[in-house]
Amino acid sequence: MANVLIIDDDNQMRSLLHEAFLLAGIETETAADGSEAERILATHPFKVVITDIVMPDVDGFEVIFLLRQKYPNIAVIAMSGGGRLNATNYLDSARSFGAVAVFQKPLNRKALIAKVQEILGN
Amino acid sequence: MSTLSFWLTSGIFQLCLVLTLSIGLGFLSTRTLKHSLERAFFGLTALVSLWNLVSVVEQLPMQDSDKLFLFRLSSPLWIFTGFFLFEFFRHLSSMPRTWFSSFLLTLSILISLLSIFTPLVERQVVCGTYGYYATSGPFQVPILVSLVVIPFLLGLWLIKKRLPLASPEEQRPLRIVLWTSPIIFLMPTIHSGILPLMGITDLTKVGTTGFSIMVAIYYFVALARGDDSLTVSQAAGSLFQELKDGVLLLDLNGRIEQANPAALRLIGQPWIKIEGQPIEKHLPQFRLSQWYQDYPFQIEKEGKSSCFNLTSVMQKNKGIPYGKLLILRDTSEFINLQQELSLRPEQPGHQALEQTLALKEAQEHIRARAQQLQSLLDNLPFQIFVKDNQGRYILQNQLDRERRGNLLGHELENADLSPERIAEALKADAKVLQGGTYESEFETEEQGRMIRLRSIKKPILNDEGQIKGILGILIDITDVHRLEQERMEFKERLLRSHKMEAIGTLAGGIAHDFNNILGSLTGYCELATETIPEDSPAQKYLREVLVAAERGRQLVQQILTFSRQEEKERKSVAVFFTVRETLNLLQGSTPANIQIKLEAPQQESFILGDPVELHRIIMNLCTNAVHAMKEKGGELTVFCEDMVTNQPSMVRNIQLPAGHWVCVEIRDTGHGIPEEKISRIFDPFFTTKKTSEGTGLGLSVVLGILQAWNAHVSVSSVKDQGTCFRIFLPALVRRQRTNDSDPGNELSILLQTQDPVIISQLKAAVGDQSVNWMHLRQVDDIPRLWRASPWKLGVLSQNELDLPYELLIQQWRAQGLVSPFIIFSSAQPNDQDLLDRVVVLPLDATVAQISTAMKKFLWQMS
Known part of the structure; x- marks a missing residue:
């Protein structure tokens, strides 16, 4: 069973991360948006959620907020490619929302995986 | 017929002729006959004169048949009197011409023809007691009545009609004509009309005499009115008001009837105070009986004295004096000048004195005007100068003098200007002297700063339109120009910022998605490099793809940086x-x-x-x-x-x-x-x-x-x-830097290696911490850079070092470079002293290993 959920509206990004984690030996599940994520999270317990910030419908902030409320034990990692604002602005906000780590896109894949491994390892 | 009576009759006619002729000629010489009344009167006078002449000629000895012919020929003269009289009365009463005049004229012409060629009017010539006369034909009396008497009476009736409508001064001549005419007319009527009925026919020629007297009376009494009196009085009125000399009108008793403003000023009294007053009250020295010609008077009034010369003029109307006119000429100035001049040793002659005074007055006037003009010019906020045709400066306002010095009398070459400017100015002057206008802007230095001037040059013309000089105006437009430039700059900046904003919006929009795309690209590529074997030829192709992706990333960064002005x-x-x-x-x-x-x-x-x-x-x-x-x-x-x-x-x-x-x-x-x-x-x-x-x-x-x-x-x-x-x-003012690093949480890491793999791993190890990566290639520069800007951790790769790392680090330690190092090398250090500050990692170290090493140093440092 996967411990890690990846939420990103970009198809390729989702499958890329899935592949990357697979190579690193970590199973992941993916969701395209916040509502799908909610559904998946309800199925079984997760340990880590990696979410993009700028997404249509339910955006990353909402996801983080939701997770903090419903699943306080899940570690949230936020990532962002920026948009109207600087990515760091988004990420700082994400951190204050409760994300344990934030990553800028284009992703430092290794760092992300390392972080997840760190969280899972603890 | 006795010679005496004959000559008496002829003499009377001659006298009448002389009278009417002189009246006519006198009238012609004094009036221009513009007015129709004048024309009518002249016509009447001419007719009567002619009639008198003919009457004289008729009495001359000649053949009877000729005489008869002459009498008949002269009959139109008395036939037309009616018409001319009527016209005269009509003009006198200012009545417009009607059909009656034309009808009368036509009738007169017809009857005249009748009278000349038929015996119906003048039958034959008879020598009477008092000269020759023509006996009347059957038509004479009716013609007389209808063509002379009736128009005469009608004319009088017109005058009577006009009388109540006329102004008082017009009424006078009308009244005279109305009353005197019937009386005068009575005589010829009696002699020519009534007496013949009683048998006395030899006094019929008295008619001419009567008419001559009538003409004379009309001339002297009725036409004295003058048609342009209106304009003369108007002119006289305004002259009266504006005259610098005082004018006083006194009646025969010395009471003031009229006074003009100048007179009031000289006397020092308002009109209400002196109206109707005897003149002696206000001019104590004045004697009514005395005659004054430029007699000096002086009046002292409330400390102010006024002195003037008085001339009196008798006012007569038709020879009858009705008052006195006093002319008061102000002499106060004259007195002052006289006193001034009396101090001089030589007394100039009277005439010379007058001339000098006039000259002085003129000079004073000119000086005052010149001063006024200069004052105006000096207060203008720009430079004005005037040059004559030879290019000499003849006028400068204050600002021009201040800015360019006193150039009066000098030519352009003496002005303190550069040769090019002088050449330009001479060209401009030449153009202006041809009649053109010159306008230009230029920059010049003044008191250390650059100013911009607009120069305008125009020709100055005299009254005849000849060019007499050059008018030059220099306006300082530095501020205006600067503001204009600033405005342009602002406009450009605004435009640019609009452009940037637009691009920024665009850029921001695509950046996010683009980053995702790049992310996928890079990510999958990296996965590929990790998946396929190391020695596969595809590896280097994939590396190229990664390089391209990196360039793409940089480009997006550039765009974002540019658009956001981060x-x-x-x-x-x-x-x-x-x-x-x-x-x-x-x-x-x-x-x-x-x-x-x-x-x-x-x-x-x-x-x-x-x-x-x-x-x-x-x-x-x-x-x-x-x-x-x-x-x-x-x-x-x-x-x-x-x-x-x-x-x-x-x-x-x-x-x-x-x-x-x-x-x-x-x-x-x-x-x-x-x-x-x-x-x-x-x-x-x-x-x-x-x-x-x-x-x-x-x-x-x-x-x-x-x-x-x-x-x-x-x-x-x-x-x-x-x-x-x-x-x-x-520049940033340097603070004193100590060799200890800045105690902040700024993490600066020196990177000497260029190996992308190492770099990416390092970055991975660093994670999301903000790091100031100091890239360096020249190893020799490291000590100098350390002094300038120390770092927390240095990363080297032996592959890129010329000397063994141990040696370098030893050297650097000796120079005071105390930072820890991570060295990627396959060799372990020999010098154990270095170990606590140096970690050597293999080239294929994992991120975790790197991370651990970094934590060690950074934890130590903090």
Whole structure:
């Protein structure tokens, strides 16, 4: 069973991360948006959620907020490619929302995986 | 018939002839006959004169048949009297012409013809007691009545009708005519009309006499009115008011009837006080009986004295005196001048005195006017001068004198101007003297600053339209011009910022998605490199893909930076060091035909900014320079200096405020930038390069950064000779730096390695912490950089070192370089002393290992 959920509206990004984690030996599940994520999270317990910030419908902030409320034990990692604002602005906000780590896109894949491994390892 | 009576009759006619003729001629000589009344009267007078003449001629000895013919020929003369009388009365009563006049005229003509050619009017000539006369035909009396008496009576009736409507002065002549005419007319009527009925027929010629008397009476009494009296009195009225001399009208008893304003002033009394008063009351010395001719009077009134010369003139109307006219000529000035002149030893003659006084008065007048004019000119806010036809200055206003010195009497060549300016001015003068106008703007230096003047030159014409000189006006438009330029600048800036905003919006929109795309690209590529075997040929292809992806990432960064004008946190940056670094990096990629030279002071200068951005700026400018020279080769010179300016100065073509500046000049010997393109080089997406070579964003990014730093940049370029960029960065006043690093949570890591794998792993190990990566290639520079800007951790790769790392680190330790190092090498250090500050990792170390090593040092440091 996967411990890690990846939420990103970009198809390729989702499958890329899935592949990357697979190579690193970590199973992941993916969701395209916040509502799908909610559904998946309800199925079984997760340990880590990696979410993009700028997404249509339910955006990353909402996801983080939701997770903090419903699943306080899940570690949230936020990532962002920026948009109207600087990515760091988004990420700082994400951190204050409760994300344990934030990553800028284009992703430092290794760092992300390392972080997840760190969280899972603890 | 006795000779006496004969000559008496003829004599009377002659006298009447003389009378009417003289009246007629006198009338003609004094009046212009413009008025129809004058014409009517003259006609009547002429008719009567002619009648008198004929009467005289009729009495001369001649054949009876001739006499009869003459009598008959002269009959129209008395037939027409009716018509002429009627017309005269009609004009006198200001009645318009009606059908009656024409009817009368026609009838008179017809009857005249009848009388000349038939015996119906004049039957035959008879020699009576008092001369020859013609006996009347059957028609004579009726004709007399209808053509003479009736029009006469009708004319009188017209006058009577007019009388109540006429003004008083017109009524007088009308009344005279109305009353005297019937009486005068009575005589001829009796003699020519009534007496013949009683048998006395020899006095019929008395008619002419009667008419002559009538004409005389009309002339002397009725026509004295003068038709232009109205205009004369009008003119007289205004003259009366405006006259400088006082005029007083007295009646025969010495009472004041009229006074003009000048008189009131001289007497010193208002009109109400003197109206109707005896003159002696206000002019005590005046004697009514005495005759005055320029007699001096003096009146003292409330401390003010007025003195004047009085002349009295008798006012007579038709010889009857009705009052006195007093003319008062103000002499107070004259007295003063007289007193002045009496102090002089020689007494000038009276005439000379008058002339001198007049001259003095004129001079005073002119002086006052000249002063008025000069005062006006001096108060104008621009320079005015006047030159004569020879180019000599004859007038200057105050401002012109202040600015250019006193040039009066001098020519242009003496003015303190440059030869080109003088030549230009002479040309302008020549043009103006031909009748043209000259306008131009130019800049000149004045008291150390540049001012801009507008010069206008026009010809001055005299009354006849000849050119008598040149009028010149110089207006200082420096401020206006500056404001105008500023306005243009603002407009441009606004335009530019609008453009930027638009691009920013666009950029921001795509950046996010683009980053995702790049992310996928990079990610999958990396996965691929990790998946396929190491020695696969595809590896290097994949590496190229990664490089391309990295370029894409940088491009997005550039766009975003440019569009957002990101406020990166600014810290102190070693300028010359960064410049050197950048040039080193550049050296590797420049072709051999391009020389790179650097001149920089030994001592480092600092600015507040971001080293990456400074690197970007230098790189950008240098890349452009290299590109300009890539065909023919050349020299790229970078010259750095630290400068302090005490006042604002013009450097090249930009205004540099006072202050401490770090100047970096990048000069190339390439093809240069054409003048029309120079203003656009900083525009986004403006590029002269082919699409594959450049995006055109470089310089706009540079400008954006410089503006954020309050730096200045100037560009100068000469075609085919080269371009020179000069940037002025505001210097950061150096704080005393200790060898201990800045106690902050700023993590600075020195990176000497260029290996992308190592770098990416390092970055992975660092994670999301913000790190100031100090890239360095030249190992020799490390100690100097340490002194300038110490770091927390240094990372080296043995593969890129010329000497063994141990040796280098030993040397550096000796120089005081105490930072910890992570060294990627396959060899472990021999010197164990180094171990606590050095970690050696294999080239294929994992991120975790790197992370651990870093934690060790950083934890130690903090």
